[in-house]
Amino acid sequence: MIAPPATVMLVAGEPSGDDRGAGLALALKARLGSSLRLVGVGGPRMAEAGIPSLFDMSEISVFGLLEGLLAIPRVRRRAQDVAEAVVRERADLVVLIDSWGFSWMAARAIRRKAPQARLVKYVAPQVWATRPGRAKSLAGLVDHLMVINSFEPPYFEAWGLPTTFVGNPALHMDFSACDPSAFRARHGIAPTAPVLLVLPGSRPGEVQRLLPPFEDAIRRLKADHPTLQVVLPVAEAVSGAVRAAVAGWPFRVHVIVGEPEKLEAMKAADLALACSGTVTLEVAQAGVPMVVAYRLGAVTHFLARFIIRTPWVVLFNIAARRFVAPELIQGDCTGPRLAAELDRRLRDPVFSRAQAAAQDEALDTMGRGGPDPSEAAARVVSEVLSGDQPRLSTGT
Template identity: 85%
Template structure:
């Protein structure tokens, strides 16, 4: 294989993966030049970074047991399409980003239909929290694993899988160009008005399950804090869904879209109500205290209760080994309980400052300030393309 004009496939199935894929695409382009051909599956950010997508990423963005079962035929077809495209285009290397279910199916199909391609998994399954058997399964499928948490390599190296800690891109958000005062002025928000940042998720299921209790919580808050302003940065994948829902809320919501607007909204906010996920790390970096919420489908939650082995969901809580930010999950995710946690923080600036300091300490423990993750990941891939690491001898 020559690396003079390589073909690399990047496959992402959700917005956080789209962000990681975009950063990796730019880093690979910087290292390999204009001759690099980037194909795969992604969203708008990967498209901006020059990745030609085979199909819309939303077709494989599923979460939850029932939703996943219903999507199996479609997801299998798309996994085969990825493998066939890799074989047809002569891909030298495929990077499967996050999305464990689809990555698993795609990797198996790639081993059958494109046996010569090198496979890299970017972002590990959370075997430290649930389903430890996935470490062994992954070791039999891919050539290298790129992990975003410093404590993860031993779980996979124990099964002989070469693993590199590259850092979490969410810990490297650049807020230097943000102007909170300009954001407030642009949206008619007073300088002294308290601002609540609302982040209901980036998947349709998340939005559908969280917007109800979020609306209830905010309505209760505004009864005691009438000057409270609500800002909601909307993810591309659920923009229409969210806009239609909040249009019927009995109070004004400043809905904003775009990456720069989202970052400026974070910096302009005093407090956040956030869906559990990557966005919690972004909000923490912006220096905003938060209350974290999540709801699963009833069947998925029933199964998850028997599988999850950690008391925490939020990554910086896991790093701190305590509830730095409160997590209101499932039956605790109600309007009154969310409102109570938010109200305590709105009324007590010292309490907010203490939470921000604890969030900062946890982020530092997670590796904030280290090398750029996209560049670190690209360096591993460049070494693999040059033959520094042998291929997996056989797949399953």
């Protein structure tokens, strides 16, 4: 049993992890109160929850083979910085959230410098889709794993890693305070104008690769749908790059910032063009049909063809085992292809409503409606912290 006050470090490497870290921080404070001290690495959401970041989270937010290789020296240095902070802050437990590459480096560095600290991984590597060997690697590094998909525990328990399904926070979005009419009025959007929600990703590489085909697609759409309004919620980590890029587009874009505005935009939208990722679950919960797109770097895509074991990349498509929402990946992610899929949904309301209903059904299959994931994760962290769960031998 660790005597209070305990110090817990939360480490997130990208915006989705920042969201999960903020939820976990608030749930831990509610559960442990004054017996808890929180430190860590994150973004604006975690800062609002009382955890100022040790360094800028964007330094470790990388995706793709080439981008990852180029970032290795910087990411390795930041992993060492985290390990040194664990020692300096005398952290009793560290939660490494998502971001497999950085989490793996940080976990190894922490094991060397602070072997007494307990390690919990929050969000598992997708070993069911690619690189199953990561399950064994993770089992040798952390004391406990919290997964967000109900089918994941057996992949890791087979290697002796205690694993708990806590649910996906993205399946527990609260739209109750949203007022789509008020959103339209604030942004000068007519009540009957079709609204396209554009979500180009939260990583710099995603934005750089997706904005050009997105612009081309929207330009084509607006030629046939001149009243179409374009709303683009922007993540703070890429806000500068996104604003600079869309400033040159030949049509108006309503760029919005902040979680409340993003949720209202989702409820006000008729259709979405979304980067593959957690945001697709949020859009689906808002009841909005979508077209999903993604582009990897050329080298990463070439290698991915040999290691990815599922035909789908969107989680609710995987749950439904079919293309509920179309996935236009790599060579299919072009302006004409995106525009054609979006145009079909704008012209056929019956088809759009059927897709939204199928998305909703897939979310139920994924476990929507269960216990609050942040509270479930806080319970697991509290149990590991108190010693109610066995810890990994420091000899690993």
